[in-house]
């Protein structure tokens with residue numbers, strides 16, 4: 329399993345960016361997203377709406393105590409990667425993360441919000457930077473997941489599918505086989 333933890337969601341400020349973290353996670357191979365901060369039904373519903381239409385089993389879940397959550401994941405044997413501009417260049421560690429995944433170990437990728445408590449830097453197995461410049465949780469997550477997993481091609485039980493085309497928008501409804 330590869331899961332994402334998005335820290336410190338704020339309403340209304342982070343509504344779009346947190347949604348984009350979830351959609352990037354889904355498109356680039358993560359299994360689901362946990363988020364802390366303010367519980368937001370609207371955010372959960374917009375992600376679930378995309379999953380409902382475009383398929384896959386991506387989950388979105390709220391976690392009230394994010395540090396406790398990460399400590400528990402560690403106790404359960406999960407490998408924790410924290411993305412931060414202050415970390416080590418991710419390109420030096422992608423091979424290590426791939427080996428962890430290939431060994432069957434689960435990975436949780438932590439992305440921050442406005443402020444990340446110092447404990448996350450301590451508890452994480454790796455603090456990785458996608459370049460040491462400030463940019464965004466969405467950008468960092470996309471680049472990192474793309475390197476580790478590539479693009480996800482299969483989305484089970486999709487109701488609609490986009491047919492990529494040079495001009496315009498082609499969206500088809502997927503016919504379901506009846507039993």
Ligand SMILES: C[S@@+](CC[C@H](N)C(=O)[O-])C[C@H]1O[C@@H](n2cnc3c(N)ncnc32)[C@H](O)[C@@H]1O
Pocket residue numbers: 411412413414438439440441442444456457458459460461462463464465466468
């Ligand atoms: C608005 S940024 C805050 C920047 C923050 N001071 C930091 O530690 O990267 C919010 C989140 O984006 C991610 N982020 C921003 N720039 C990054 C970078 N160059 N490499 C990795 N992650 C980055 C981090 O997860 C960060 O917590």
